[in-house]
Amino acid sequence: MSFLELNKVTKIYPNGTKAVHETSMNVENGEFMVFVGPSGCGKSTLLRMIAGLEDITEGYINLDGILINKVDPSERDVAMVFQNYALYPHMNVYNNLAYGLKNRGISKEDIEKKVNEAAKLLQISEYLQRKPSMLSGGQRQRVAMGRAIVRNPKIFLFDEPLSNLDAKLRIQMRLEIKKLQQKVGVTSIFVTHDQVEAMTLADRLAVINNGLIEQLGTPIEIYNNPKSMFVAGFIGSPQMNFLEGELKNKTLTSEGFEINNVTSDFNGPVILGIRPEHMSQTDKGLINLSVDLVEQLGSDNLIYGEIKNKKDFCFRCPGSQIIKKGSKLSLNINDNNYYVFDKSNGNRVN
């Protein structure tokens, strides 16, 4: 039995909107699970159902062997970090951390000990007497995490906690969250729409679309082996290139080139997916790209161009390579790293 079990969990709002479709998954003890998906895909709803902030329409959720469908949020022993932190503005940092403990009837000495420990861990000891309005974004983020840690809950829930921070701080906090989780070892679920965050934080990640889990697996599994066009497009940056084509007798024809010996018995219209980083320049390659735009990132160059009917085809090459706008490139796909999807439903066929 897993630590957290979701069994055919469904959420239908009173107005009839189905936010989450019969979702089942297991999260193991100590695991860092990330829900990733575009906004409005139901990932936050799913998290809020685990927290107890939304009713579960159908299905059941088990936490640590206990059915928690009808358990009040305060008794589920879960802690949540909100997008806007939801710190208590009228309490100082100490009381923000201590409030949940006070409500559990823990003695004053124990509260003080726990708060100080958590504060030390998060390096917020010197701000304990300050009010949240006197803290910077990163410090508030730490206080919000402290509030979760201090209670020593069964599970941490993070609802896009980094999206209010600037880019640099976000990367730093991302690192800290991961380190902290490894140190404390508490099972965590992290919701984000940022695929880089998802890839870097997750032990396993669930790609969610339209209230359904499209794919569940380790970040690398999902990157290397996307099951659908949606997952392929969502994970990876810059986005995978999609080309229309036709697959017939293991031969794929697309935008002026052919790939033979495709490992698929599918026949019909398909979408060919190639990641920008899975190509390299050769003399006589498959793909002829006329360059429109070069983005120099320093370590890498992102080359955007046109191949036959497809615009904005992206190719990634090392930053040392100098490529001029207007030039023509000949590209090959490395090690058959391409993906073929059924055009009608987006499912992977190779």
Place this chain on the structure above:
Amino acid sequence: MIRYFSSNFSHLILLIGIFIMIIPVWLIFASSTHTALIINTQGLQFFLGDKFLENYTKVLLYEGGFFKEITALKMFLNSFLMATGVAFLSVISSLMTAYVLVYFRVKYATLLFWIIFITILVPLELRIFPTYSVMSTLNLVNSYWGLIIPISASAIATLFFRQFYKTIPDELLESAKLDGANTWRFFIDFLVPLSKTMIVAMFIFMFVFGYNQYLWPILVTSSEQYWTVVMGLKMMSGSIVNKFAFVIMSMIPPVLIIIVLQKYFIKGIFQDK
């Protein structure tokens, strides 16, 4: 330069406004320190006289009314009790009403709120007969509760608290829930401290409102024991200077409450935002 000029100009306008408001008050005050003879023969006085102590002590201890049962001091006590009672009760009831309307799953909460709100269109003066009849059935005529209760439900204060609660992000409630706060704790630990500023503002507002009541206290009390200051202004007999002195004294409590509470009011505004 322009800024300097415009700020001076607006100060000038403010000063003129202050003078317009202060001068009549000062006239009454200065006049109240003279003898009645001087006022009657020479009119209102701009400068202070030497009868301040004499006039004011006389007024405070003067036994008024037909039955000589009431002194000005007692009137001040009555007014203070009434105004404080009204302020307390209306702040508490509005806080709680707004809490229910915003945070409880009340069907038609918005409709209910507007029904509460339109009671503004029905002031006490309009419903004075039914209100009196309720008070008399409850045996509250000629009592402090009779003075206080009928004007202790404030739709305006409810509106203010409701609008304020609506600006509090839902995450705060959710976070408090996860921290184990029940309905009552959320109210006491969160909403009350967060609306501190507004509570003080509403308290001042309702205190002055209660203090200024005239018609209702006249109707609901027949015993002179329950006369309030504002009633006394009308009922007061005695010489003109005594009346002036009483007018001046009647202004002190509301002014005092504003001065005392304003400190917290401003503190609240600047600290908690």
